[in-house]
Amino acid sequence: xxxxxxxxxxKDFGITMRxxxxxxxxxTEFQQLDMxxxxxxxxxxxxxxxxxxxxxDEFVYHEMVAHVPLFTHPNPENVLVVGGGDxxxxxxxxxxxxxxxxxxxxxxxxVIEYSKKYLPSIAGKLDDPRVEVKVDDGxxxxxQSENEYDVIMVDSTEPVGPAVNLFTKGFYEGxxxxxxxxxxxxxxxxxxxxxxxLIRNAYKDVKETFPVTRLYTASIPTYPSGLWTFTMxxxxxxxxxxTEDRFHEIDTKYFTPEIHRAAFVxxxxxxxxxx
Ligand code: SAM
Numbered sequence: 001x002x003x004x005x006x007x008x009x010x011k012d013f014g015i016t017m018r019x020x021x022x023x024x025x026x027x028t029e030f031q032q033l034d035m036x037x038x039x040x041x042x043x044x045x046x047x048x049x050x051x052x053x054x055x056x057d058e059f060v061y062h063e064m065v066a067h068v069p070l071f072t073h074p075n076p077e078n079v080l081v082v083g084g085g086d087x088x089x090x091x092x093x094x095x096x097x098x099x100x101x102x103x104x105x106x107x108x109x110x111v112i113e114y115s116k117k118y119l120p121s122i123a124g125k126l127d128d129p130r131v132e133v134k135v136d137d138g139x140x141x142x143x144q145s146e147n148e149y150d151v152i153m154v155d156s157t158e159p160v161g162p163a164v165n166l167f168t169k170g171f172y173e174g175x176x177x178x179x180x181x182x183x184x185x186x187x188x189x190x191x192x193x194x195x196x197x198l199i200r201n202a203y204k205d206v207k208e209t210f211p212v213t214r215l216y217t218a219s220i221p222t223y224p225s226g227l228w229t230f231t232m233x234x235x236x237x238x239x240x241x242x243t244e245d246r247f248h249e250i251d252t253k254y255f256t257p258e259i260h261r262a263a264f265v266x267x268x269x270x271x272x273x274x275x
Contacts, residue, residue, distance in 0.1 A: 005036060007051055009224035010194050015051075017041065017222075023118050028110040030162045035118045041222060043118050045086055047111070047157055051222045053086045058122055061188070062088035063255040064218040064263065065230060069151045069186045070096045071246055071260060072232070072239040076150040077101070080178070082138030082166065084155035085111030087123030093153075094125050095250050102131050107162045109135040139165040145178035152179060154187035159198065167198065169205035172233060176209050184234035189215070192270045193225035199273045206233040214239055215274050216263035218254070229270070240264060 006016040021037040034046040042055030053061070066089050070076050077100045081089050085106035093102045104126070106112060112133065115123040126133055134141065138156065152175055159167040166187070175185050189195075189202045199215070207213040210233030220228045232239060239260070247257040266274070 005038070005046075007046075007049060007224075013194075015222070017044075024114055026110065028108050030108045031157070033108075033110055033114065035114050044222075045111070045115060045119060048161060050158060052157070053088060053119070053122060054222050055119065055121060057221050058086075058088050059252070060218050060220050060254045061223070061228065062092045062122070063252050064216070064228075064259075065089055065153055065155055065186055065188060066092035067095075067250065067252065067255045068216060068230070068239060068260055068263065069153065069184055069232060070099070071242055071257075072234065072237050073151050073182075073184055074237065074246070078149050078151075078180075079103070080105065080141075080145075080149045080152045082142065082152065082154045082156060083107075083163070084153070085109075086115040086119055087112070087126045089153055089155050090128070090131055091122065091125040094128055094130060095252075097248075099130065102128075103134065104131065105134045105136050105138045105141045107135070107137050137162070139171060139174075142171065142174040142178050145174075147177075147180055149179050150183050152183070152185035154185065156188070158190065167202055169209065172205050172209045175233070176235070179235060182236040184210075184212075184232060184237055186230050186232045189229045189231040191223065191225040191227055192217075192229060192267075192273060193227065195224075196273055199229055199231070199270075202231050203274050206231050210234055212236070212238050213274075214264055215266065215270070217266065217270065218263060227270075 044054040156163040212234035
């Protein structure tokens with residue numbers, strides 16, 4: 001008997017994976033949490049039936065959401081992650097010696113608990129002395145922050161359920177307030193095949209809030225459509241102007257200085273979403 005998990009990426013299209021074992025399944029206070037073992041991608045975290053991260057391809061997303069902003073900022077000492085309870089972005093942030101403190105604010109402590117248990121290669125750095133983990137609503141944390149962070153990364157679920165407020169102009173304005181005068185942020189902004197309005201609206205809201213706004217992409221096989229976007233808003237520093245000497249040695253499997261530059265070169269149908 002074979003078991004397959006299918007994520008419906010639209011009402012008419014999905015991806016399907018053979019499942020070896022269900023490690024844990026529960027309805028938390030905020031979402032349905034499933035941790036499964038798959039034949040192709042290893043252990044996989046699902047929230048509300050959506051693939052969040054897998055042992056095999058997680059490095060792409062976590063490297064691209066972390067290293068692009070951290071190399072763009074000349075001295076990122078104080079960093080905030082909104083969401084990110086699987087710990088992958090924190091693991092990447094800690095590869096930057098300039099970072100003195102990384103704060104993670106995830107609304108659901110169960111994600112942190114079960115990521116530590118079943119995704120040790122991803123969540124293994126959450127107990128690092130430079131890291132502070134808070135279980136709280138990222139929207140409220142941002143609302144209570146002012147002139148505090150050099151870099152903020154919004155590593156949230158899709159704009160449904162607890163994350164719905166994290167894709168609003170008010171949230172981006174709150175981020176601008178929470179950032180220092182030359183701070184910058186990046187948010188994951190879904191895929192350009194099935195979520196064009198989300199990308200268009202997010203880019204427009206960020207552009208109305210920050211003097212520098214950029215969209216970049218990465219290839220992530222287990223995310224809807226396989227092509228993912230990230231939207232950056234910056235008060236001063238432009239990711240396209242990072243000089244060669246800024247890129248210190250770093251242990252990665254996807255990110256390189258060349259990828260940093262190439263990620264901002266957009267296919268026409270994606271670039272059109274920023275016009
Ligand atoms: N990389 C994934 C993606 O791009 O969809 C996101 C992974 S991460 C596990 C998503 C996290 O966002 C979840 O742990 C969820 O609990 C968290 N989250 C959702 N809404 C939130 C909120 N309002 N404040 C803080 N964390 C939130």
